[in-house]
Amino acid sequence: MKLIEALGILKKPNTAGRTFHLVLACSYTPLHLLTFLQAHLTLALAQRRVEVRTGLYGDIAGTLRQALAEPGDAVVIALEWPDLDPRLGIRQLAGWPPETLPEMAAEAGRRLALIGELATVIAAQSPVVVSLPGLPLAPVSFQPSRQQSPLEAALAVSLAHFSAELGAVAGVTILNPRELDRISPPAERHDVKAELASGFPYQMAHADALGGLLAQLAAPPEPKKGLITDLDDTLWRGILGDDGVAAIAWDQEHHAAAHGYYQQILQSLARSGVLVGVASKNSPAIVNEALARPDLVIGPADLFPVEAGWGPKSEAVARILQAWNIGAGSAVFIDDSPMELEEVGRAHPGLECILFPKQDAAAVYQLGYRLRELFGKSEVRQEDRIRSQSLRANQELHKAGGAADMETFLREAGAQLTLTWLQPPVEPRVLELINKTNQFNVNGRRYGDAEWRDYAARPETAVLVAEYRDKYGPLGKIAALAGTRQDNGFHIETWVLSCRAFSRRIEHHMLREIFDTHAVDQVTVAYQPTERNGPSGEFFATLLDAAPAGPFVLDREQFTARCPALYHARAVETAVKE
Structure with missing residues (x-):
């Protein structure tokens, strides 16, 4: 400049x-x-x-x-x-x-x-x-x-x-x-x-x-959330369908060490909480066989989902983004083919498309630095480490198609929910969750670090955090709510729920906890529709007569009448978080 x-x-x-x-x-x-x-x-x-x-x-x-x-x-x-x-x-x-x-x-x-x-x-x-x-x-x-x-x-x-x-x-x-x-x-x-x-x-x-x-x-930029990679002449050197599983390479012996370096970068990103998926034009069976090779630096456990087939890559990318439940602007697509990059980029505006420089080892090396800039974060939290695992678990939830199947799934999931009323200082994960969540976010409000600390430290502010796990594994801290007690009611100013925890009735538990712990008859919600918080409006519509158009009041009797069965084993704590 x-x-x-x-x-x-x-x-x-x-x-x-x-x-x-x-x-x-x-x-x-x-x-x-x-x-x-x-x-x-x-x-x-x-x-x-x-x-x-x-x-x-x-x-x-x-x-x-x-x-x-x-x-x-x-x-x-x-x-x-x-x-x-x-x-x-x-x-x-x-x-x-x-x-x-x-x-x-x-x-x-x-x-x-x-x-x-x-x-x-x-x-x-x-x-x-x-x-x-x-x-x-x-x-x-x-x-x-x-x-x-x-x-x-x-x-x-x-x-x-x-x-x-x-x-x-x-x-x-x-x-x-x-x-x-x-x-x-x-x-x-x-x-x-x-x-x-x-x-x-x-x-x-x-x-x-x-x-x-x-x-x-x-004022750090929001890091990207997911990386979608091609396989042939990208994750490895060689064409899987032509050369076969045994002939693809990523090591010095086969003059393919740049691909091994790229795998190492992807593995590091995956273990740091970045979602890494695959979009490849290959037979699913041979892709699974190749990814099972024990000498791969990044293995199947770090790759989700793997979309292999012969359709347009833009469609594979769409399925991956849907599985991750993120927008194209939060992801990066890497391929060695300019044509594929063009086709995917046109179908997904906002997706950052990067050409894999397979003939230039120095450029592959610099790509590592570029990816660090796009995905870098100050620290890796437990929620980052289990993100991919929890998304895999979500697949089981979505397989439960009808209402009866969903009820059976929830009843047999062995869910454990820990609700914690935090005291200052409130842990950084809460602010991160509030500032990065878009879909279940009652008003899209964002806070600066100092502003949030000041708000959370006020004597009248109450902060509730939900942590979830079930038989498929932990999701970590996936919901946060902040508000104040007012007369015979509780006013919710901020409330977010990670998309990884949708459809598990965690929202109902949090509302019930407010009614019970604060012994109030009404909860007011500072709801405002945004371009992206449709899921929160849909949830509130199940408790009201229609989706709200702005702030609203929910009374205890109304909530109790419309609250479905809750199967979670629930624990409530009050704790100071460092």
Whole structure:
């Protein structure tokens, strides 16, 4: 992004909704970094206004203390060498005598410890993003530049310790220095003239690169959910129908190691909660035989569903998306055939279609990085690990066709439901569930991290989470509800249920729990129809006389009369979640 483009983005009138408040803590003059950071955030948060607050020059600790008193939606800490000791910069004229170098190293350790302590406290209120010093260190040491000095070694140790400890704190994200190196060469970052003249140390291109990465960490894009892959000349080298099961390859011996690398990436994604499916023009029998080969890096347990046949691949992709219950915009399709990509892309607008570069090992290697960007997440939770397994279990549910079969299925599923009333701090999984669920979502409301923490911590707020398992396996935490007790009623402000848990009557259990625990006669629901929350409206229509058009009231007598049989073994808990 050019500076004029960033300024143009910021000049456009913004009548969007809630304001995203970000604190930028740095000891140098932020100048163009502030402009680029705000512009990138404005693009990422199209439905919100963005305001960035900065602190005093040379006082990063003071800025962080102020952020504690006035928390924002996120706090960005952009460190440079003078933050560790002002003498490590080029604007201070305190001198660099050799005998002071050990003292500089010790001071750097003390200041990093203070910044880490403040960031840890702030992270309990707002997400914190930290970038480490990225400019060349000034020639403060007497050693030649080709030799690492004891000061440089000590600073490297202090920074490694700082980033490892702080990066392990919930709510803190450390910008990856190697990614910054990849997009902004270190030798091209420093603007010495600007730093000496105004205190702003960056070349324009580096300010854009750093601002862009910080914005992505402060307001992360929604990761993709599923990857659909071709088989022939993609997952392996060779044409299964022509070459046979024994001849397809993905190893060095057969000059097919790039395919093995691709399998390794897919296996890693699958074990991290990404849905990985197969769309292949082959006989189902021979595909099953090939996928049973024990030397495959990614095996059948990590692939669901596998669609093999001779029809158009767009139809296979449609069946996979339906099995996953996600939209095309949440998935990626990879094939070595431009024709197949064109056919599938036309049928599924929004699906990201990527050509597998089978003749270019370096491009396959880079594809791994691209997939990490598309599917990456800050942590892998238990719900991620069991996602594919739970979708397989859903197939059994959908096989129960008629009402009688469904009733038998539910009665014999051995379902166990744990309902937990959470106390602050409410675990991150709840916010993730609220912000990513579209179909059973009573109003489509999304929360920022700091906004949600503030709401959930209010004394009047009640948060209920449902965790489910049956004889087919666990689904994990699949529903969350938040609201407040009001007179003789309970007001539901937010309620979501994962599509993996549809048709199991979990919604009925949650309503019954509200009526029973809060001893109320009425429940009001802040329902608003959206383009995608039809399933929630359909559910409420079974309890009301018709699908609601807006907020509504449900009384206990009405619910009891229309609530079907509930077969789950139910446990209710009150717990503090870390």
